[in-house]
Amino acid sequence: MKSMLIRNGHIVTASDQFKGDILIQDGKIAAIGRDLKVQTLETIDALGKYIFPGGIDAHIHMEVPCSDGSISAGYDTDSIAAAVGGTTTILDYVLQENGRSLEESVSRWSEKSKLSAIDYGFHLIITQANDRTFNELNLLVEQGITSFKLFMANDIAMTDKELFRFMSEFKIQGCTACIHAENKEIIATLQEQYVSQGNISPTYHAKSRPEPTEVEAINRAITLSELTGCITLIAHISTSRGLKLVQEAKDRGIPVLAETCPHYLLLSEDKYELEGHESAKYVLSPPLRNPDNFEGLWSGVLNGAVNIIASDHNGFYYSTHKQLGKEDFRKIPNGAPGIEHRFSLIYHHGMKRGMELSRFVELVSTNPAKIFGLYPQKGTIAPGSDADLILFDPEAEQVITAKNQYQKSDYTPYEQTKIQGKIDTVLLRGERIVYQGKYVGTLGKGNYLKRTIQ
Ligand code: MN
Numbered sequence: 001m002k003s004m005l006i007r008n009g010h011i012v013t014a015s016d017q018f019k020g021d022i023l024i025q026d027g028k029i030a031a032i033g034r035d036l037k038v039q040t041l042e043t044i045d046a047l048g049k050y051i052f053p054g055g056i057d058a059h060i061h062m063e064v065p066c067s068d069g070s071i072s073a074g075y076d077t078d079s080i081a082a083a084v085g086g087t088t089t090i091l092d093y094v095l096q097e098n099g100r101s102l103e104e105s106v107s108r109w110s111e112k113s114k115l116s117a118i119d120y121g122f123h124l125i126i127t128q129a130n131d132r133t134f135n136e137l138n139l140l141v142e143q144g145i146t147s148f149k150l151f152m153a154n155d156i157a158m159t160d161k162e163l164f165r166f167m168s169e170f171k172i173q174g175c176t177a178c179i180h181a182e183n184k185e186i187i188a189t190l191q192e193q194y195v196s197q198g199n200i201s202p203t204y205h206a207k208s209r210p211e212p213t214e215v216e217a218i219n220r221a222i223t224l225s226e227l228t229g230c231i232t233l234i235a236h237i238s239t240s241r242g243l244k245l246v247q248e249a250k251d252r253g254i255p256v257l258a259e260t261c262p263h264y265l266l267l268s269e270d271k272y273e274l275e276g277h278e279s280a281k282y283v284l285s286p287p288l289r290n291p292d293n294f295e296g297l298w299s300g301v302l303n304g305a306v307n308i309i310a311s312d313h314n315g316f317y318y319s320t321h322k323q324l325g326k327e328d329f330r331k332i333p334n335g336a337p338g339i340e341h342r343f344s345l346i347y348h349h350g351m352k353r354g355m356e357l358s359r360f361v362e363l364v365s366t367n368p369a370k371i372f373g374l375y376p377q378k379g380t381i382a383p384g385s386d387a388d389l390i391l392f393d394p395e396a397e398q399v400i401t402a403k404n405q406y407q408k409s410d411y412t413p414y415e416q417t418k419i420q421g422k423i424d425t426v427l428l429r430g431e432r433i434v435y436q437g438k439y440v441g442t443l444g445k446g447n448y449l450k451r452t453i454q
Helices: 077-085 101-113 131-135 137-142 161-174 185-195 201-207 211-228 240-251 261-265 269-273 276-284 295-303 342-352 357-371
Strands: 001-012 017-025 027-032 042-045 049-051 055-061 087-095 119-125 147-151 176-180 231-234 254-259 389-399 417-428 432-433
Touching: 001 147, 001 357, 001 389, 017 049, 017 342, 049 357, 055 077, 055 342, 055 357, 077 087, 077 417, 077 432, 087 357, 087 417, 087 432, 101 119, 131 137, 137 161, 137 261, 147 161, 161 176, 161 211, 161 231, 176 211, 185 201, 185 211, 201 269, 211 231, 211 240, 231 276, 240 254, 240 269, 254 295, 261 295, 261 342, 342 357, 342 389
Parallel strands: 001 042, 001 049, 055 087, 087 119, 119 147, 147 176, 176 231, 231 254
Antiparallel strands: 001 017, 017 027, 049 389, 389 417, 417 432
């Protein structure tokens, strides 16, 4: 039997923190206690380190197709970046490919994800809201896919009628709807107005998606959740007004959940005033906002309105992908790299704002596991759980820079950000995959996680 003992760590879960030892056997946590007296093959001394459950990034995109046929970074590099950044489980948004069924799309995707360095599961982005898609939902649930992304904006947007139909079915099946909430029609109208006036630079990406276009759509998503009873996660909330609506809906007993991302908590719309095409690095949807939103969003992060912090990672390059749309901001691929730095950024800025360590764990690991059907296999440190563990040195410092990141992208939105605290060691099911901040694992060791209805 393979065994390992981690001694003297400061163990942190979503509900507790204490000093102790963790015994790992065959990839699972076998025991937790003070001064465990056992003989193991390997011992790690974790004195002075926090031990967190492995991060779960519940919103990422691998290999996203761009308009010129190129694709963003994939599992071969960015699953490693996730690991180095303290994430041991990802939930990847599989795109229903044009003209293909959900099942075909998933089976083609599974070929790529086999390479993963960490454990992974799928959500599915429904792009064709037709009967064929509708009728195969139960098949996907059987395969362990229990959450589906529905768009209210962009060219794959659903009508309210379609949203209502699919969310009603999710309620029956016990699935979760993840909603991209922005108003399609108004955004398209503003985009056309700007482009027709010759306003084609990345700045106008943000200007054509003003705050009310998110707030309106969140309100509509809440209404749909209320009417259908479908558990509804509002993805990547960027406005404090939108988050407030979600909190009010929760207070009324509506099954809505809130996700936000590091970039909405840390970056603001001044990034759209950069020289030349540079602002394209920050073209994502919804866009970065007025910094007035920080207080409301952070208060939701600290006090409970926010359920999940995810990266919404897209491994685009500035030198290639982001050059698309130089003549028309509508063609710039939406998204930015973030899988590697989510955990450290939220730790660092959370601590600065007085966040409890247990709340940090809840946001980056435990809640995503609970909401998406992975708990308690993932998302906590407890006997029987997978030994996905992060040994974190709170005394070390790091500076984020594209030059030494594992993410394949040629930039990071957080260039030169100084971070207190550093990931030292990462265990995936008891195997050391990161040591002293460096990746020491093997591609393809990640397991597919078949999720179950909660
Ligand atoms: Mn996304």
